[in-house]
Amino acid sequence: MTETIVVGFDGSESSNRALEFAATLAKAQGARVTVAHVLEWSPYTFLTPEELEDRHARRTEELKRADSTIIAPVLEKLSASGVKADSALKYGHIAETLCAIAVDAGASQVIIGRTGHSSLALRLFGSVAGSLAQASPVPVTIVP
């Protein structure tokens, strides 16, 4: 059975480095890559009645946009370079959802990029990398 590597990808500089790293690894091992993109979302936020009404339409739109601008170009690039790849596009808490994607895909590891900031906000609320490393069911590689 081929192994699966999940890459957290949001289109940023660092996530591109993570993707390259994963692609190299996948080629060497003959593994496949799951490109995972998570749209930050909490079911416990407060919305106005109009926002409730429009939510379904907005969600459909957001998914379409993420798929066409973020996921699709990357999948093309990967298959062009001969790496088998698929994608996972989900809403939720970023670290938790990446864990869930890894479990669903039966992944052997998760690779994400390092954001490299140590701002106050990160100290207060924790970083995605930090929480993922704590909670992930499989090994996590953080690419600098």
Added chain:
Amino acid sequence: MNKKFNLSALSAMALIASAAPTFAQSIDEKVNEIFASSTGWFVSLIFSPFPGTSFPWIVAWLVIAATVFTVYFGLIQFKAFPHSISLVKGDYSDPNDAGEVSHFQALATALSGTVGLGNIAGVAVAVGIGGPGATFWMILAGLMGMASKFTECTLGVKYRNEYEDGSVSGGPMYYITKGFDERGIPAGKFLAVLFSIFCILGALGGGNMFQANQAHAQITNVFGEFPGWITGVIFAGIVFAVIVGGLKSIARVTEKVVPFMGVLYVLTALVIILMNANMIGWAFGQIFAGAFTGLGVAGGFVGALIQGFKRAAFSNEAGVGSAAIAHSAVRTKEPITEGFVSLLEPFIDTVVICTMTALVIIITGQLISDPETGNYLLNEAGSAIATVDGNSGVALTSAAFSSAFGWFKYILAIAVILFAFSTMISWSYYGLKAWTFLFGEGKTTELVFKVIFCVFVVIGAAANLGPVIDFSDAAIFAMAVVNITALYVLMPIVKKELESYLSRLKSGEIKKHV
């Protein structure tokens, strides 16, 4: 009807614009006079008592309905309570539906429409007139009202309209039309139209003028007297910016701050109650004694009961049908789940928050009683209980909280303004949904309603409490007349949904996702 509304809206605006600078104070009086004389008949129709008694038929109507639903669904509000909590927590939500409206969000939005001045000012009115005993009846009405809310919100989701762009419109006008058709009962369309008319009036009354009025009362209470139309114009401007100008940022800030204010309010009330821990037993004694004897209030124990029931209904809106509009946007395959979630609403609103307000007013000794007989003393007019500084309405709540924490009246002023604002935004939406049901969807029709809504903000802030609160009540209760009639017809449909859901829950077909 459309045209008439337009004309009166325009003339009211012209009146305000032309006369504002010079005749400020007299505008207040003029608006008041016109208002009181033009709505009086409607108010007396809704609140007329049973012949030979002082018991308004509308109060009986609501209580009987809540009792019928409670019995018909086998005390659903108590049995399903734990399941409701786990639905709100998201235990049963499919993770693949993340990004859609969650049960929590639908509940929070509906709550921010109901938690508001009813909980602060309304309770003070109830306790001020009906005495501590009104609290007992208010809690009882809140508990029973949970069953009414369950029924209407299940139907709201089941019979909502889903459009191609993914947006949804739901509420009593839709379930009355479709549900009656389904059961082959005529007059559905007629009742739906009637409901929509009352809903528009309720949106302009309780959802708008009452809010503007009490917000103004609280502002003058803190900053001193000034004419009501000034508050009205400022409020109307902000509401206009949000609902017409699409300034989402203001609404967004309010929706985030309001829950925080609600929590702060309850916590402060709890602290005051705990500071007077030795009085808690006495306060509940007063509540129970007052519930069955009245303790000297106007109208005796019936007076207490009427006030309690009235205020509970006005605060949690169970049976009114408004919540069904807000709840219908949730994403769920099972309409009944939204019914379960919505039954928490009267609980939080009335059983928790309203009771807190009442306890603080009672415990801080705002109501004056005769030390010899233990009965409450009436004010000079004999219409309400005498209070320490002669306060009533929101000023009474403010005085009660300030007696413990002097600074609280400023917090309360901010809370009242924000609550008033968020309730207005919610009700402008409810009113709009009824309006588009009647006149069709479309930018121009929607704009007409929104402008009328803003004009009524000014009228509400300028009118006296008396005529405004009476009209607010009347309009909201008129919605309940139509809605509950429909609920009686449609409740077997809800029962079928309930039985099917419960059996699948038991068999394990519906399971938790965590």
